[in-house]
Amino acid sequence: MSTTTGSTTTGSTSMGVELRGLTVRFGSTTALDAVDLTIPAGTVCGLLGRNGSGKTTMLSVLAAFRRPTAGAVLVDGEDPWENPRVLQDVCLVRESGDVLADLPMRENLAYVAGARPRFDADVAGALMDRFELDPAKRPDRLSRGQRSAFGVVVGLASRTALTLLDEVHLGMDAPSRYAFYDALLEEYVAHPRTIVLSSHLIDEVQRLLETVVILHRGGVLLTEDAETLRGRGVSVTGPAEAVEEFTAGHQVLSRQQLGRTVQAMIHGEVPPEAAARAVASGLELGPVDLQDLFVHLTAEGPR
Amino acid sequence: MSTHPVTLDRPTPRPRAAHLHTARHMVRGHLRLIGWFAVIALVVITVAILTRFAFGQPQESMAQFGRQALVWFPFSIAIGAVSSYLPVHVASGMTRRSYTAGVLLGTAVLTAGFAAGAAVVLLLERGVYQVAGWSHGISEWDPLYRSVTQVHLVLADHVALTGTAMVAGLLVGTTYYRYGPWVGTLSLPLTVGPLVVVLWVLPYLGAEHGWTVTQHLLATAAIIAALAGVFAVLIRDITVSTRS
Numbered sequence: 060m061s062t063t064t065g066s067t068t069t070g071s072t073s074m075g076v077e078l079r080g081l082t083v084r085f086g087s088t089t090a091l092d093a094v095d096l097t098i099p100a101g102t103v104c105g106l107l108g109r110n111g112s113g114k115t116t117m118l119s120v121l122a123a124f125r126r127p128t129a130g131a132v133l134v135d136g137e138d139p140w141e142n143p144r145v146l147q148d149v150c151l152v153r154e155s156g157d158v159l160a161d162l163p164m165r166e167n168l169a170y171v172a173g174a175r176p177r178f179d180a181d182v183a184g185a186l187m188d189r190f191e192l193d194p195a196k197r198p199d200r201l202s203r204g205q206r207s208a209f210g211v212v213v214g215l216a217s218r219t220a221l222t223l224l225d226e227v228h229l230g231m232d233a234p235s236r237y238a239f240y241d242a243l244l245e246e247y248v249a250h251p252r253t254i255v256l257s258s259h260l261i262d263e264v265q266r267l268l269e270t271v272v273i274l275h276r277g278g279v280l281l282t283e284d285a286e287t288l289r290g291r292g293v294s295v296t297g298p299a300e301a302v303e304e305f306t307a308g309h310q311v312l313s314r315q316q317l318g319r320t321v322q323a324m325i326h327g328e329v330p331p332e333a334a335a336r337a338v339a340s341g342l343e344l345g346p347v348d349l350q351d352l353f354v355h356l357t358a359e360g361p362r
Numbered sequence: 363m364s365t366h367p368v369t370l371d372r373p374t375p376r377p378r379a380a381h382l383h384t385a386r387h388m389v390r391g392h393l394r395l396i397g398w399f400a401v402i403a404l405v406v407i408t409v410a411i412l413t414r415f416a417f418g419q420p421q422e423s424m425a426q427f428g429r430q431a432l433v434w435f436p437f438s439i440a441i442g443a444v445s446s447y448l449p450v451h452v453a454s455g456m457t458r459r460s461y462t463a464g465v466l467l468g469t470a471v472l473t474a475g476f477a478a479g480a481a482v483v484l485l486l487e488r489g490v491y492q493v494a495g496w497s498h499g500i501s502e503w504d505p506l507y508r509s510v511t512q513v514h515l516v517l518a519d520h521v522a523l524t525g526t527a528m529v530a531g532l533l534v535g536t537t538y539y540r541y542g543p544w545v546g547t548l549s550l551p552l553t554v555g556p557l558v559v560v561l562w563v564l565p566y567l568g569a570e571h572g573w574t575v576t577q578h579l580l581a582t583a584a585i586i587a588a589l590a591g592v593f594a595v596l597i598r599d600i601t602v603s604t605r606s
Contacts, residue, residue, distance in 0.1 A: 157453030
């Protein structure tokens with residue numbers, strides 16, 4: 060798996076992203092404020108943030124849906140705005156879907172196929188099956204979840220070097236969401252590309268993520284690879300008294316109890332000796348839950 | 363094995379042909395709607411002829427009064443082409459430049475189709491009148507033609523009217539999409555005004571000053587070009603609405 064940053068060559072299957080001082084304002088509201096960010100090519104990047112943190116705005120700028128107020132946007136080393144070489148390999152799928160609502164999905168797929176050089180009709184057909192979508196149906200006659208699923212079909216079958224998925228799975232029921240996660244991983248393994256996945260469902264998507272970007276109030280709160288981020292804390296599970304003793308003096312992010320067993324998430328590193336003592340005393344240690352960490356970090360974020 | 367096989371067109375080479383891609387889909391996407399329009403128009407014309415016949419022998423074309431329909435129906439199609447095709451075009455990785463070129467090309471093809479359809483209907487109606495022994499008069503004062511046998515003038519007349527209507531429709535749709543309902547509505551005099559000029563002011567001026575057909579068409583072409591230019595400028599840096 061590539062973790063190379065910066066630009067790649069024409070015809071590549073992964074594109075990196077560089078943002079330098081990216082600012083987007085809507086009147087008096089600043090949606091993104093001088094954001095500097097690098098998203099490495101060939102990774103699955105989770106774009107996390109609370110409502111209004113600027114996720115959709117950032118993705119819209121990357122896909123040239125809108126122009127930034129200030130700053131530089133580089134996708135594969137070039138500004139994507141009105142750039143046919145870059146844009147043909149950038150796909151932003153939004154939950155609302157950008158489709159021809161009154162034409163059958165089959166015609167919508169034909170439209171996309173004519174625009175995307177690497178579109179795979181077999182993958183589209185298989186995903187339509189997986190999500191139980193009838194190509195003869197029109198998008199405006201689908202449920203919210205089915206429309207979301209159709210967006211996923213378009214996004215994955217397009218096989219663009221930079222695939223941006225903006226809360227695409229919100230309308231889906233749990234089986235469809237898990238079918239989406241599986242399809243995403245299968246496609247990513249078979250045809251590596253850069254995938255940016257914006258989501259509120261951190262519990263569900265965290266297993267997919269290699270890098271994590273957390274936006275907060277229009278700025279980047281942190282950007283790290285997922286393993287390093289999980290290393291910012293520890294989950295401790297075991298008898299209540301032992302857990303209480305271990306977590307004393309640590310910042311506890313969350314605590315759940317079932318009978319006499321307690322699971323707590325603590326923020327901060329645990330020295331190896333302390334970890335060894337904890338394991339010896341019957342406690343189970345594991346990586347911190349990203350959602351708990353996210354809630355903690357965004358509650359204490361700057362500004 | 364897919365139970366819903368997705369049969370797709372052969373992908374169009376990109377990016378050179380992006381505008382052709384959108385033009386083709388714009389035309390194809392409206393064929394069913396235009397088919398319904400044609401069926402309704404034929405029924406209405408037939409009923410009008412029969413109704414007129416009930417009061418005596420028809421002396422004039424009924425289809426000639428369909429000119430207004432050939433203005434406002436294409437106008438409404440063009441308005442919808444902005445909100446439906448612009449987001450899909452950009453979301454499919456194509457530029458605004460190619461959208462502008464594609465939609466204008468699609469508009470030109472649809473305009474030619476509407477004009478040809480109008481000419482065919484008028485000629486068919488004339489054939490029916492001839493068989494029945496009726497006179498096929500043109501009583502409207504403003505068309506460029508005085509008889510439907512002047513096919514080139516029939517075509518020119520409808521290309522001018524429908525073409526203006528469609529480009530004005532694109533401009534109206536773009537203004538609403540870009541600036542929202544308030545500005546879209548308040549700017550209607552500017553966006554629809556040129557169509558009103560072509561519909562009613564140019565024929566009046568032409569009659570007053572004895573314009574030739576060429577002069578009339580040149581004036582209309584200048585208005586269409588101006589509308590298309592403003593449309594292209596507004597699309598150039600338009601934001602695709604973020605609804606999600």
